[in-house]
Amino acid sequence: MPSALVTGATSGIGKATALALGDAGWWVLASGLDPDRGREVEKELQARHGGAFLGGDLTDDRVPQLLVDRLLEETGRIDLVVNCAGIHFLAALDELELESFDRLMAVNLRAALAVARAALPHMLQQGGGTVINVASEAGIVAVPRQVAYNLSKAAMIMLSRCIAADYAHRGIRAVSVCPGTTRTPLVEEAIASAPDPQAHERMLAESRPARRLGAVEEIAAAIVFVASDRVGYLNGTEVVIDGGYTVV
Numbered sequence: 001m002p003s004a005l006v007t008g009a010t011s012g013i014g015k016a017t018a019l020a021l022g023d024a025g026w027w028v029l030a031s032g033l034d035p036d037r038g039r040e041v042e043k044e045l046q047a048r049h050g051g052a053f054l055g056g057d058l059t060d061d062r063v064p065q066l067l068v069d070r071l072l073e074e075t076g077r078i079d080l081v082v083n084c085a086g087i088h089f090l091a092a093l094d095e096l097e098l099e100s101f102d103r104l105m106a107v108n109l110r111a112a113l114a115v116a117r118a119a120l121p122h123m124l125q126q127g128g129g130t131v132i133n134v135a136s137e138a139g140i141v142a143v144p145r146q147v148a149y150n151l152s153k154a155a156m157i158m159l160s161r162c163i164a165a166d167y168a169h170r171g172i173r174a175v176s177v178c179p180g181t182t183r184t185p186l187v188e189e190a191i192a193s194a195p196d197p198q199a200h201e202r203m204l205a206e207s208r209p210a211r212r213l214g215a216v217e218e219i220a221a222a223i224v225f226v227a228s229d230r231v232g233y234l235n236g237t238e239v240v241i242d243g244g245y246t247v248v
Contacts, residue, residue: 001049003027003075004227005067007058007115008085010037012184013134016216017082017223022048024224026080029054029071058085058111059103064118077126080227081119083112083156084134088186092145101148108152113159120163120172128171132226133160134219135176137242153178157238164236173235175226180242181207182214210243 004021008014010032018030018041028051030041038053045051054070056063071078086108089100116131123129138146139153156176163174181187181204194200205212222241226234240246 001025001027001075002079003029003071003077004080004082005029005031005071005078005115005119006082006084007031007067007111008083008134009053010034010041012084012186013179013182013216013219014082014084015041016220017084017134018051019044019048020217020220020224021080021082021227022051024228025049026227027051027075029067029074031056031058031067032085033057058115059106061114064111064114067115068118068122072122078119078122078129080130080132081115082132082134082223082227083115085111086134086152088146088149090145091147093147095145096147104148105152108149109155109159112156116159116163116174120167123172124167124170129173130227131160131163131172131174132223133157133174133176134223135160135178135238137178137180137240137245139176139178140238140240140246160238161236168235173232175234175236176238177219177223177226178238178240178242178246179219180214180240180245182216182219184216187213208243208245209248212243214241214243 004026006018009018009030018028022045030053042053133156135156136153138150139157160174160176191197191201
């Protein structure tokens with residue numbers, strides 16, 4: 001049975017991905033910050049093909065290795081890493097606080113790099129593995145007033161390309177999945193906090209040809225597809241699932 005580590009797996013795209021991988025036959029180690037939600041995810045995984053939850057703050061340099069060690073302890077392998085943990089805030093450059101910037105980059109980028117770095121030696125030793133970085137349409141198009149988030153997601157895309165360039169000849173794949181605005185708890189909270197929630201949601205939907213927001217299950221399905229051996233030639237590129245946002 002193939003094994004996967006999914007970060008940010010207690011809600012939103014990360015949770016949907018962990019469960020979709022479980023449905024597809026993977027043993028999944030889910031990681032996140034909320035232990036209560038983590039235990040719920042663990043129960044759902046155990047009702048599928050097996051899995052566990054291990055909490056931890058990925059900005060703690062010890063945690064990525066602890067996660068990899070736990071997955072190896074449980075399964076003896078690490079076939080897939082899905083870097084889905086992330087945070088977001090709004091600010092243009094003149095509004096940006098460097099402390100907030102550093103925190104976002106630590107979660108969105110440095111943690112993804114650290115998890116991939118911890119998993120890589122074991123993937124190389126076993127002859128292959130896949131890293132999927134959940135980036136964003138905001139890594140491709142500069143979305144206004146979110147300079148830190150845009151930069152972090154653009155860097156995640158480059159991280160995938162670098163991993164592929166350096167290790168594809170040794171059986172390693174790295175792909176960025178780039179969602180458009182998706183109905184996650186983070187997005188729902190942003191909509192609810194807007195001065196006019198209905199108008200804000202309408203703006204988000206109408207900014208893309210599909211005229212709607214994405215569903216977490218759609219993003220998770222794309223990740224499961226990318227992880228499949230059926231597309232083993234897919235490497236170092238982006239899978240964009242954004243309702244057409246980046247084509248206009």
